[in-house]
Amino acid sequence: MRGTWLPVWVLLSSLLPGLVIFLLPQDQRRTRTTLNLAAAVTKLGLTLFMAWGVFRGRHYETRLPFLPNADLVLRADTFSLLFILLSAVLWFVTTIYAVGYLEGTEHLSRFFGFFSLCVASTMGIALAGNLLTFFLFYEMLTLSTYPLVIHKGTPDALRAGNVYLRYTLTGATLLLAGVVLLYVLAGAVEFTERGALWGAVEHRTGLQVAFVLMIAGLGVKAALVPLHGWLPVAMVAPAPVSALLHAVAVVKAGAFGITRVIYDVYGVYLVHDLGVMRPLAVVAGITILYGSLRALQQGDLKRRLAYSTVSQVAYIVVGVSIFGTVSTIGGLVHLVHQGVMKITLFFCAGNFAEELHVHRVKDLRGVGRRMPLTMGAFTIAALGMIGIPPVAGFITKWYLGIGALEAKEPWLVGVLLMSSLLNAGYFLPILYAAWFQAPQQDWKPNPRRWEIGLSLLLPTLTTAALSLAMGLFAGWEFSPLSWTKLITEREFRP
Amino acid sequence: MTGAWALMAWPVIVPLLGAVLALLVGRDGVRIVAGVASIVTLVAVAVLAWKVATVGALHQDIGGWGAPLGIGWRADGLAVLMMLTVALVGSLISVNALDHLGNREDREYLPLWLFVWCALNALVMSADAFNLYVTLELTTLGAVALIVVRRDLPGLEAGLRYLLFALPGSLCYLLGISLLYGAYAALDMGLLAQRVQPGPVTWTAAALVTVGLCLKTPLFPLHVWLPPTYGGAPTPVTALLSALISKGSYYVLFRMWLEVFAPVLDAEVGQFLGVLGAAAVLWGSLLALSQSKLKQVVAYSSVAQIGYMFLVFPMATSGARSGAIYLVVSHAAAKASMFVAVGNIHQAVGITELGGVQGLAYRMPFTFLAMALGGISLIGIPPSGGFIAKWYLLNAAIQTHQWWWGGVLLVGSLLAAAYVFRILRGSFLPLPPGVEVRSIPLGNELAPLALALIALVLGLVPWFPLDLLAVGAAR
Numbered sequence: 001m002r003g004t005w006l007p008v009w010v011l012l013s014s015l016l017p018g019l020v021i022f023l024l025p026q027d028q029r030r031t032r033t034t035l036n037l038a039a040a041v042t043k044l045g046l047t048l049f050m051a052w053g054v055f056r057g058r059h060y061e062t063r064l065p066f067l068p069n070a071d072l073v074l075r076a077d078t079f080s081l082l083f084i085l086l087s088a089v090l091w092f093v094t095t096i097y098a099v100g101y102l103e104g105t106e107h108l109s110r111f112f113g114f115f116s117l118c119v120a121s122t123m124g125i126a127l128a129g130n131l132l133t134f135f136l137f138y139e140m141l142t143l144s145t146y147p148l149v150i151h152k153g154t155p156d157a158l159r160a161g162n163v164y165l166r167y168t169l170t171g172a173t174l175l176l177a178g179v180v181l182l183y184v185l186a187g188a189v190e191f192t193e194r195g196a197l198w199g200a201v202e203h204r205t206g207l208q209v210a211f212v213l214m215i216a217g218l219g220v221k222a223a224l225v226p227l228h229g230w231l232p233v234a235m236v237a238p239a240p241v242s243a244l245l246h247a248v249a250v251v252k253a254g255a256f257g258i259t260r261v262i263y264d265v266y267g268v269y270l271v272h273d274l275g276v277m278r279p280l281a282v283v284a285g286i287t288i289l290y291g292s293l294r295a296l297q298q299g300d301l302k303r304r305l306a307y308s309t310v311s312q313v314a315y316i317v318v319g320v321s322i323f324g325t326v327s328t329i330g331g332l333v334h335l336v337h338q339g340v341m342k343i344t345l346f347f348c349a350g351n352f353a354e355e356l357h358v359h360r361v362k363d364l365r366g367v368g369r370r371m372p373l374t375m376g377a378f379t380i381a382a383l384g385m386i387g388i389p390p391v392a393g394f395i396t397k398w399y400l401g402i403g404a405l406e407a408k409e410p411w412l413v414g415v416l417l418m419s420s421l422l423n424a425g426y427f428l429p430i431l432y433a434a435w436f437q438a439p440q441q442d443w444k445p446n447p448r449r450w451e452i453g454l455s456l457l458l459p460t461l462t463t464a465a466l467s468l469a470m471g472l473f474a475g476w477e478f479s480p481l482s483w484t485k486l487i488t489e490r491e492f493r494p
Numbered sequence: 495m496t497g498a499w500a501l502m503a504w505p506v507i508v509p510l511l512g513a514v515l516a517l518l519v520g521r522d523g524v525r526i527v528a529g530v531a532s533i534v535t536l537v538a539v540a541v542l543a544w545k546v547a548t549v550g551a552l553h554q555d556i557g558g559w560g561a562p563l564g565i566g567w568r569a570d571g572l573a574v575l576m577m578l579t580v581a582l583v584g585s586l587i588s589v590n591a592l593d594h595l596g597n598r599e600d601r602e603y604l605p606l607w608l609f610v611w612c613a614l615n616a617l618v619m620s621a622d623a624f625n626l627y628v629t630l631e632l633t634t635l636g637a638v639a640l641i642v643v644r645r646d647l648p649g650l651e652a653g654l655r656y657l658l659f660a661l662p663g664s665l666c667y668l669l670g671i672s673l674l675y676g677a678y679a680a681l682d683m684g685l686l687a688q689r690v691q692p693g694p695v696t697w698t699a700a701a702l703v704t705v706g707l708c709l710k711t712p713l714f715p716l717h718v719w720l721p722p723t724y725g726g727a728p729t730p731v732t733a734l735l736s737a738l739i740s741k742g743s744y745y746v747l748f749r750m751w752l753e754v755f756a757p758v759l760d761a762e763v764g765q766f767l768g769v770l771g772a773a774a775v776l777w778g779s780l781l782a783l784s785q786s787k788l789k790q791v792v793a794y795s796s797v798a799q800i801g802y803m804f805l806v807f808p809m810a811t812s813g814a815r816s817g818a819i820y821l822v823v824s825h826a827a828a829k830a831s832m833f834v835a836v837g838n839i840h841q842a843v844g845i846t847e848l849g850g851v852q853g854l855a856y857r858m859p860f861t862f863l864a865m866a867l868g869g870i871s872l873i874g875i876p877p878s879g880g881f882i883a884k885w886y887l888l889n890a891a892i893q894t895h896q897w898w899w900g901g902v903l904l905v906g907s908l909l910a911a912a913y914v915f916r917i918l919r920g921s922f923l924p925l926p927p928g929v930e931v932r933s934i935p936l937g938n939e940l941a942p943l944a945l946a947l948i949a950l951v952l953g954l955v956p957w958f959p960l961d962l963l964a965v966g967a968a969r
Contacts, residue, residue, distance in 0.1 A: 065957045067882070107856070136876040143875065153922050161919060169911045172875075173904045180885065180900070184892040 018116025073129030100455025175217025195267015222254025239350030292422035327403025366439030377464035551966025570966030591730030652726025666706030714774030729837035768808035774801025779909035817886025824879020831945035853925025869914035879952030
């Protein structure tokens with residue numbers, strides 16, 4: 001295998017199986033599952049191989065001719081690998097989960113086909129080497145997630161799909177306007193560590209306008225207030241989709257894009273110089289508080305988690321939009337930490353719904369007795385979200401807090417503390433009720449060996465264990481934290 | 495030189511011979527004759543395109559009538575790109591058409607289509623203004639005959655309406671070029687471009703030519719004939735009209751404006767066309783959004799898409815030209831795909847209302863995939879030819895500091911998204927009880943998909959058509 005084609009193989013490892021899955025008849029259950037898992041394993045292998053290569057200083061880049069003044073570039077750098085590895089790992093567990101969750105329902109080939117396309121788009125977003133390539137896959141992601149959002153085919157789901165499209169397509173339009181403006185100002189800018197726009201600094205206003213347009217466009221997917229409206233509505237989708245939308249694909253694509261624009265297109269020094277960084281941090285700060293406040297008001301578990309996502313993704317944005325290495329590390333590492341913790345929470349919510357038909361927070365009383373393992377996983381992830389050590393979320397908040405002080409933005413520490421209080425406010429009552437209160441109804445004991453099917457339980461436990469491990473072993477050479485330190489070092493090297 | 499002459503002649507002569515022969519052979523042989531003629535024409539066009547791509551633009555005088563008077567042919571990158579589009583898109587539409595029309599209509603549809611094909615090929619190669627007029631007229635007459643091929647009342651009304659608008663259009667154009675000939679004693683486009691001077695005669699001629707061609711294309715507010723005509727014609731014919739035939743008059747306008755008139759006219763005139771184009775984008779999209787019949791949604795979308803193509807006139811950079819022509823080509827594939835898909839739906843459930851698509855995504859997956867891919871290109875979402883066009887036009891808008899055209903493009907694509915997804919989303923609902931879905935031949939389901947894939951591929955390997963387009967292009 002030639003190294004230069006590796007990024008393409010990573011992309012194809014979910015694109016091709018996706019296309020084959022579309023053509024499978026509904027009753028080919030075994031073939032479909034095998035194909036899904038084989039693809040997920042292949043991708044995991046390829047990405048690990050690539051990560052190892054990048055760690056040892058190899059470069060992987062594929063360049064395809066596209067337009068006369070802009071190539072399609074797929075390239076693996078340290079930052080793309082952070083996102084790719086997250087997606088590859090979480091896709092693998094989500095596939096197992098989805099196979100179990102959707103068993104016996106209709107239109108499975110369509111579901112898993114779009115599911116694979118969605119992951120392929122995420123891979124493309126992660127590997128994109130310039131804005132045009134990024135935009136192509138960003139749009140592909142919108143298109144491939146839409147059928148997942150409306151998968152159930154109910155009027156509710158269709159309405160949610162409308163809202164989703166209205167937001168994301170408007171966002172994409174703004175993004176496109178910004179991208180084109182930047183192309184006219186500076187030519188085909190490629191993603192480079194420390195940014196590539198120094199040549200165009202004379203167009204100060206133009207650069208500012210392009211920045212605002214692009215961030216607004218990306219902010220829709222990253223669910224920055226007030227562009228977040230689609231996210232809670234999209235909750236009608238099946239649980240594995242919510243997990244994927246919230247933890248990996250959509251919101252992260254937004255946050256990842258914002259980071260790319262700040263660090264690898266403009267360069268953090270230039271963004272700082274243009275004076276557009278602080279406003280972004282303020283918007284993200286508002287989003288953190290607003291999301292948490294709204295989460296507190298939700299009675300539906302999935303909606304509560306959705307608003308929590310609004311708040312938590314803004315941590316990433318706040319981290320990367322404060323000038324300083326420490327906060328950047330905090331923001332970037334949260335990309336991974338939030339992903340793993342949030343997917344755990346959604347898996348748990350799915351388990352409760354599937355096994356006990358519990359959707360409301362108030363019905364969770366005593367659920368810990370009936371489903372201790374799931375509730376255990378939920379507890380770990382929830383504590384992580386609040387920021388209690390040694391779960392991964394603590395690491396994030398620690399770095400963000402120190403980073404805020406280092407950058408002389410003390411107001412942010414206040415925001416973080418407030419947010420942690422609010423996090424505690426909407427998670428702790430759940431934990432208390434689930435573990436210490438008596439169930440309000442008699443759930444039938446499960447005749448099986450485990451509290452729920454293994455294909456639903458194992459992914460949940462795996463990601464919960466990962467959330468814990470990423471916090472406990474944050475100092476390890478290959479931990480997400482160490483990897484983000486490596487990225488940050490390169491971005492800030494003068 | 496004779497080699498070049500033959501290369502350029504085959505794509506015109508073969509479909510003409512095919513048309514005549516198909517008329518003569520009668521019921522049994524018509525499909526075979528038409529099939530053979532189509533394949534030979536496809537090959538001839540491909541060979542010519544390959545020659546132009548590798549050697550450069552070809553030029554040939556015909557029958558000893560050289561410039562300034564005479565009849566000249568020219569095959570540059572733009573011309574062969576148009577010919578390739580006509581060949582591929584037209585053939586796929588016609589494959590699908592056979593099953594929609596009865597036996598008797600087949601016998602007339604196929605020769606007529608070959609005739610129109612011949613006329614379009616001759617049109618895009620014409621190097622002089624009068625020859626453009628003749629070929630444009632031939633296209634129009636062929637189109638009218640195609641519209642009425644079914645001889646039912648809606649078809650006859652549609653044909654008459656088309657004729658009533660197309661004829662004054664032709665007359666205006668003819669008057670315009672007569673003025674030009676009187677003033678500059680030239681019809682050859684190259685010579686005209688050298689000789690044309692600013693002045694009342696040129697202005698009048700430009701106005702007449704522009705109005706005539708806008709009427710035929712049609713550009714807002716002259717579009718009033720389009721929706722009822724497209725609605726009344728048989729669906730495959732509507733596909734031909736929207737995808738290819740309307741592009742013939744746009745092509746003439748494109749050549750006349752950008753090669754002859756634009757240098758001698760004030761910039762405001764280009765702006766005026768741009769404003770009409772912008773109005774077409776917004777008005778057409780809004781009307782598409784408010785239609786209740788499936789075919790009408792797609793038809794009004796054409797009004798809007800044609801509007802985009804007129805944004806090239808105020809910008810007129812080489813990037814904007816690439817964008818406009820790219821839109822012509824990808825719109826041909828995408829819109830043909832959508833019309834053919836609409837025809838399939840009509841054939842399968844017999845419902846023409848927008849709500850009639852409910853649940854069909856499961857029964858006619860290829861048709862709806864085609865509809866979705868075609869729609870994506872109309873909206874301008876990557877990967878699709880529509881996106882490449884939008885990219886170029888947006889770039890040109892910002893480069894020429896006319897960002898408002900960019901705003902029109904972006905708003906237009908959001909509106910397009912609204913009407914495209916209005917069609918698509920219903921198809922995901924469960925199939926309502928009591929609806930019988932007749933099965934349609936697989937070939938009919940695959941034809942729109944192939945068309946949509948052309949629009950997709952245009953977005954995946956845009957460098958090929960763009961390189962071709964650059965061959966012999968006026969800088």
